[in-house]
Amino acid sequence: MTPHPIARWCLAAVLAGAAPLAVLAQDAGEHNPADLEKAFPKKAPYSPYAGRNYPTRPLFGDTHLHTAFSMDAGTFGARLTPADAFRFAAGAEVTSSSGQPVKLSRPLDFLVVADHSDGFGFFPLVVSGAPAVMSDPQGKKWHDMIAAGQGADAALDIIRNFAAGKMPKAIFPVPGTATYRDAWQKAIQAAEGANEPGRFTAFIGYEWTSNVGGGGNNLHRNVVFRDDASKASQVEPYTTIKPLGSDDPVELWKWMAAFEQKTGGDVLAIAHNGNLSNGLMFPTVETFAGGKVDRPYAEERSKWERLYEVTQTKGTGEAHPFLSPNDEFADFELWDKANLDGTQVKTKEMLQFEYARQALKNGLILEQKLGVNPYKFGMVGSTDSHNGLAAVEEENFFGKTAPQEPSAERLAKAFFVDPKTGVKVMDWEVGASGYAAVWATENTREAIFDAMERRETYATTGSRMAVRFFGGWDFEAKDAHDRMPARVGYVKGVPMGGDLAKAPAGKAPSFLVAALKDPIGANLDRIQVVKGWLDAKGEVHEQVYDVAWSGGRKPDPKTGKVPSVGSSVDVANATWTNTIGAPELIAVWKDPAFDPAQRAFYYARVIEIPTPRWTAYDVKYFGNKPEPGTRMTITERAYTSPIWYTPN
Amino acid sequence: MRALLREPLVHFLALGALLFLFFEWRGGAAGPGSTRIVVTPGLVQHLASGFARTWQRPPTREELKGLVDEHVKEEIATREAAAMGLDRDDTVIRRRLRQKLEFLVEDEAAPAPPTEADLRGWLERHPQAFQAEPRTALRQVFVSVQRRGAAAGAEAQRLLGRLRTAGPGASIAELGDPSMLPAELPLGPVSEVARTFGPDFAQGVAAAPTGQWSGPVTSSYGLHLVLVTERVTPPLPALADVRQLVEREVLAERRKAQIEALYTRLLGKYTVTIEMPEEQPQPASSSPGAGAR
DSSP: OOOGGGGGGOOOOOOOOOOOOOOOOOOGOOOOOOHHHHHSOSSOOTTTTTTTOOOSSSSSEEEOOTTTTTTTHHHOOOOHHHHHHHHHHTOOEEOTTOOOEESSSSSSSSEOOOBBBBTTTTTHHHHOOOOOHSHHHHHHHHHHHHHOOOOOHHHHHHHHHEEEEEEEOTTSSOOSSSSHHHHHHHHHHHHHHBBBBTEEEEEOOEEEOOOOOOEEEEEEEEEEEOHHHHHHHHOOOOOOOOOOSSSSSHHHHHHHHHHHHHSSSEEEEEEOOOOGGSSSSSSBBBOTOBBBHHHHHHHHHHHHHOOEEEEEEEEOSSOTTTTOOTOOOOOOSSSBBBBBTTTSOOOGGGGTTTTTHHHHHHHHHHHHHSSSSOOOOOOEEEEOSSSSOOOOGGGGOOOSSSGGSSSSGGGOEEEEETTTTTEEEEGGGGGOOOOOOOEOOSSHHHHHHHHHHHHHHHHEEOOOOEEEEEEEEEEEEEEEGGHHHHHHHHHHHHEEEEEESSSSSTOOEEEEEEEEEEETTTOOOEEEEEEEEEOOTTTTEEEEEEEETTTTTTOOTOOOOOOOOOOOOEEEEEEOOOSBBBEEEEEEEEEEETTTTSSSEEEEEEEEEOOEEEHHHHHHHHOOOOOOTOOOOEEOOOEEEEEEEEEO | OOOOOOOOOHHHHHHHHHHHHHHHHHSOOOSSTOOOOOOHHHHHHHHHHHHHHHHHHOOOOOHHHHHHHHHHHHHHHHHHHHHTTTTOOOHHHHHHHHHHHHHHHHHOOOOOOOOOOHHHHHHHHOGTTTTOOOOOOOEHHHHHHHHHHHGHHOOOOOOOHHHHHTTTTOOOOSSSSSSOOEEEEEEHHHHHHHHHHHHHHHHHHHHHTTTSSSEEOOOOOEEEEEEEEEEEEOOOHHHHHHHHHHHHHHHHHHHHHHHHHHHHHHTTOOOOOOOOOTSSOSSSSOOOTTTOO
16 A cells, blocks of 8 residues: 655646736625616517627636646656646547546536646656756666656655755756756647637646645645736746745745736636645734735735635535534535645644635635735635546546546555654545636636636536526515526626625625536535624624525424435445436525624535445446445535625 | 669669678678677767757767767677577567567658548548537527426427427527526537537437427426527538648558558568467467457
8 A cells, every 4th residue: 555645745836927806896786776677678689699798608627737747746657748638628538647548528618737836847857768867867767767667666766855855956847947948838838739719728827836834734826827828938937946936925926926017917826725734824813934914915815816726636625614513514525634745733723724714704804904805715626636637527536646546446545644643544535526617708718717817706526517696785586587597697786706885775685596407417405605704893703594405395493404405326336316406496595684884705505416426436336345434425516706795 | 774773772782782892891790790899980979969969068078988988888788688689578679679660661651742632532531520510509498397397298298389389480588497598509519509408408409300399308407398490510621621630641541551561561471370278269360460460
């Protein structure tokens, strides 16, 4: 049983700047009924397409995928290149690193290949036996080991050397060297070659992989370019290794600003895995580097980090049962034992600085104090897979790394073990999650990027359900019966990621929320609205409301909670039936406890009926026996970006 | 005789004879099996330029000597290993040799560019490979099984009757049950239909007539009455538009055929006997080549 300490050394990345945000901070409070009538006439125009300038279908993609160009991915056997990764995401069948044919059930709409900026392209260099590598004794040794079929030993040796800071300088690619530039150019060219506006969007990007506090506290960010090669080629990714790079996000933001200034380009950064940061992802007083969480920090962070990756293979970080004891759905695909490499055990005090919901709440406190909310982020999910395959459907899960691709052994292997701390994470705990859904007006780099900046996005744990969420002051019950809910939504309110202000006297915000199941997926159990708010005493609270659900279930009169939908899963055969749940749910919900003087946010969470988890498909296919405690079912879900209410 | 003098084969043989005489005069061939190793100025230059490519500077005297020594050692090792037959059972070497042989043949395929007629013929024989995806536009009226249960089927039939009476121009804005599903899909690739409504619905639409309400078609959401308003099967693209793609395919095919021909030719020189283990079924034919493909 070989642990793969992939996380032990993640690499850093580079990059650049998010654009100034033209966010749709609409003020829904100023509508009056006469205006509404005009904007939303009773009779639609004859042409059903006229006036439809809003997005009509969510685009699904992955903002965080690694290929053989990532040092850790390559050492553990990933052989697929960025070009392969784009082909696969666009729907082509490819042969995986372990030699298995694989294809997605349907193409994705977009992909960001985000290889680690530290050591960018190192592994293909070693495998190909480039002259520079072969003339270095260490490089030649590794090449020969891999050529002789001892790739795993080579990987461990490379990792030991990297961890000890002993990578041979002559061959380790750092920005400014020819090998580094070459690899970055290859990555850019792969995206340029795969980008097909209108059909499939291939973004240029990279991951800046900051690990602090001795190496395992995860502060990673993915940097995404709105631009093409002409601008991205003018820079090389930002790394974490001094003096060229830094492990402090504040420095990354400076790099992003410099990129935008130099090229007129546009970049954004998406942080992930706060759950593995051991209390460092969402600071409220001081950053790990000793910087203050003050107004400039809040301004920069909210400018560059418009989205947060809330679910991926290494756990889901929306909520934690310790922080949200009344949320019976909070205990979902958690990774809360330690930091990224298991070198530091988790304590309960760290959790409040790691999970998205708590960060959104703390953001309200900070906004009150600083005037700017550093944690005003939207939600996306992504894979963080390290084998070039954005394959996170439960029945088609190709693992996080090449050794985790389907095999009879993967259910029994450890992802990593730290003998000192005793922390052990099994491969079965890796989640088949997630995707980013974006309400973009068209499938292009520009439109998707702009939708990300206005946070009109939601995260899914791998399902492709369509979710709408609008907030305003005038939604009424009958809007839920409208045949074009999106049109009503945009006319009367703001979409997910937007803002509400200037509450009309006596009115509470109302929300139009709708969800349509994945066309080939499971029915829906319920839609919930999660509210967080800051009270007059300066304390934050949260409440989860069930707002739409399937069947005639009656909410518990005391708690208001809707009882469980039940389960139709047959674990042994890895099947389920859509005999429970609903294919579509829609509701208008009005906040029953609104106080116009209090800051608040609202987001929707959509939950599917239980389905077999990837582990069940494994057992069915390989006929092996899962370890005791292995989870065999899952309730896939979607988390929308919040809508914020800010008092005048 | 004049024709003979122009024959390349004659040039080749004459050149070979001269080389043979030359090496005889120099004292023994320098090829594999001989004990003579000659490092020519050209080779030294080649080694030095390889070094310079990597290090962006020429090698020093010391380094150059090291490169030459390495080369001599490699040459000796290769000859000795070959003499001992070490290359014979080595899968990597065998594959590499096979690859080199096949490359030689493939190269022969490249120089003659395919003619216009070759390309046109290929395009006509393989239209699917170059055709754009068919496009479909449709309207649909949704009947929710979730809402109506067993009565959904009857409701769908009732609506179908109304729609057929009203015809393709029927106003559907207020018909059927409300849903987030689009009531109309503008002309787009057929794959978009499956992406929005699922594969069952896409199959139903593929079978539906054009310009006439039909159904109900079943999807995982419920029942749908469908009107396919338009179907476009893109015409076969003109050769000029896909010339490069076609050329690539033709050349790839030619290479494959060339390699096939090579083995067919060479197999004639060999007698292949295949002895399968007892419990395995016997190959159907024992003619040469049966086991080599």
